[in-house]
Amino acid sequence: MSVNDLDYEVATAADQRANALRHWIGLITALVDAVTVATVVAGTSLAYHFVAYRHLGNDKITVELASMIAAIFVFTNLMRGRYRLENYLSTKGQIASAFAVWNLTMVAFVAIVFMAKINDQYSRAVVFATYVAGAPLIALARSAIVRTISMASKTGRITSERVFLIGRESEVMSFVARHQPWNIGFSIVDVAFLRSNDPRRINDPQAALAADLATASARARDLKPDAVFIALPWSDQETIDACIDAFMNLPVAIHLTPERIMDRFDNPHIVRIGSLASLRLTRPALSFGQILFKRLFDIVAASAILIASLPVLLLIALAIKLDSNGPVLFLQRRYGFNQEPFRIFKFRTMTTTDDGEVVKQATRNDPRITRIGSFLRRYNLDELPQLLNVIAGQMSLVGPRPHALAHDREFQRKIALYARRHNVKPGITGWAQVNGLRGETDTDDKMARRIAYDHWYIDNWSFWLDIGILLRTVFSPRAFRNAR
Numbered sequence: 001m002s003v004n005d006l007d008y009e010v011a012t013a014a015d016q017r018a019n020a021l022r023h024w025i026g027l028i029t030a031l032v033d034a035v036t037v038a039t040v041v042a043g044t045s046l047a048y049h050f051v052a053y054r055h056l057g058n059d060k061i062t063v064e065l066a067s068m069i070a071a072i073f074v075f076t077n078l079m080r081g082r083y084r085l086e087n088y089l090s091t092k093g094q095i096a097s098a099f100a101v102w103n104l105t106m107v108a109f110v111a112i113v114f115m116a117k118i119n120d121q122y123s124r125a126v127v128f129a130t131y132v133a134g135a136p137l138i139a140l141a142r143s144a145i146v147r148t149i150s151m152a153s154k155t156g157r158i159t160s161e162r163v164f165l166i167g168r169e170s171e172v173m174s175f176v177a178r179h180q181p182w183n184i185g186f187s188i189v190d191v192a193f194l195r196s197n198d199p200r201r202i203n204d205p206q207a208a209l210a211a212d213l214a215t216a217s218a219r220a221r222d223l224k225p226d227a228v229f230i231a232l233p234w235s236d237q238e239t240i241d242a243c244i245d246a247f248m249n250l251p252v253a254i255h256l257t258p259e260r261i262m263d264r265f266d267n268p269h270i271v272r273i274g275s276l277a278s279l280r281l282t283r284p285a286l287s288f289g290q291i292l293f294k295r296l297f298d299i300v301a302a303s304a305i306l307i308a309s310l311p312v313l314l315l316i317a318l319a320i321k322l323d324s325n326g327p328v329l330f331l332q333r334r335y336g337f338n339q340e341p342f343r344i345f346k347f348r349t350m351t352t353t354d355d356g357e358v359v360k361q362a363t364r365n366d367p368r369i370t371r372i373g374s375f376l377r378r379y380n381l382d383e384l385p386q387l388l389n390v391i392a393g394q395m396s397l398v399g400p401r402p403h404a405l406a407h408d409r410e411f412q413r414k415i416a417l418y419a420r421r422h423n424v425k426p427g428i429t430g431w432a433q434v435n436g437l438r439g440e441t442d443t444d445d446k447m448a449r450r451i452a453y454d455h456w457y458i459d460n461w462s463f464w465l466d467i468g469i470l471l472r473t474v475f476s477p478r479a480f481r482n483a484r
Contacts, residue, residue, distance in 0.1 A: 026083035041066035088149040098142040153185030160185030167231030192216035213246035227253040302390040323372040334402035342394040345385035349373025398466040399427025400454035431457035434472040
């Protein structure tokens with residue numbers, strides 16, 4: 001046996017091991033989830049009973065509780081299709097998914113024990129402590145699993161899919177260069193180039209195409225790939241049809257490689273309405289249900305904060321009146337949702353009240369800022385009257401900060417997709433602000449960075465993200481950085 005033959009056999013054996021391992025990933029990840037949840041439940045129960053009663057509790061009850069919650073957690077993940085290999089090749093959305101399943105698990109557990117009338121035998125304190133402790137621990141375990149599997153797929157230890165590529169050389173190479181399929185566990189078993197447009201074969205392109213496809217399909221049948229990827233422009237319908245016809249007789253999945261426009265979007269989706277199928281590239285930032293929930297929270301929370309802070313608001317109003325001449329409140333036109341203009345309420349912190357075609361931004365040590373105004377801006381207190389805008393429905397507690405109309409128009413000309421920040425309601429505080437991006441935007445780069453944070457918030461919105469931003473607005477020193 002030659003050295004080349006030996007290398008080929010070793011590589012083939014490694015490929016077979018990587019291919020076989022992927023079939024066990026679902027079972028392995030389910031077992032890891034079960035062990036993690038059971039360990040969290042048992043550990044929490046033992047710790048609680050030891051601290052509260054100086055004993056380890058009833059072993060039988062602890063095992064029952066751990067088994068039941070672990071089984072519900074695994075079953076919920078199974079029903080959501082989470083134990084497929086492709087779900088573990090990227091860290092994006094993993095924490096949110098694990099947290100959502102954990103919430104569903106605890107709700108289902110409470111419902112089951114209530115309906116079965118066995119709620120008396122389980123400690124409510126243990127169940128609550130398990131819920132609180134489980135959220136971060138399960139998220140950490142899920143993150144570790146994803147990182148392990150993702151790294152294994154990139155190094156070839158796990159194959160997510162064995163693929164056969166076919167298309168014209170330029171399109172195939174472009175697809176490979178843009179997407180680097182080996183980084184998501186793809187094993188490219190072979191590549192077939194279509195040369196029917198080669199000038200040397202132009203006399204009979206149909207016959208040349210048929211010959212290329214016959215050779216390619218025969219090769220694919222021998223290699224037994226999981227999928228065939230056709231790398232052709234979607235406009236080349238005739239050639240695509242010929243490729244599909246050639247591979248339809250093989251037990252493989254057939255894919256069209258994505259057009260370059262799809263690289264811009266994280267989650268393009270095929271939507272079917274009746275007989276119409278379309279490729280949806282984007283969707284509204286928030287669904288109707290999310291908008292309604294966010295609005296209800298805004299009304300309740302803003303009203304409560306407004307009532308609780310009323311004495312502070314009155315003291316600030318009095319201080320502004322005594323400190324300098326002018327109105328207590330400053331009204332300025334801003335763009336809201338869908339670029340609809342509204343007048344924002346702020347405590348006046350400057351001697352000027354600009355609201356025209358030219359609005360000069362406040363700078364460090366700006367002589368226009370009053371003494372009380374400097375204090376208010378430092379601690380974000382000048383924004384409190386915007387609670388009225390929130391209750392009126394013009395703003396939200398959390399969202400991209402609105403800018404003066406003059407600044408909006410200026411930056412919209414300079415920064416691509418700047419106006420996308422108006423796809424949600426503006427907020428009193430936002431993701432950019434709690435990350436220290438406040439104050440003067442005297443360069444395009446500063447504003448572009450702030451807009452990038454706004455876009456990230458829009459793309460990753462959740463109720464818990466809003467809660468986190470509100471808490472950081474009050475307690476994080478970073479949220480007060482760069483105040484003017």
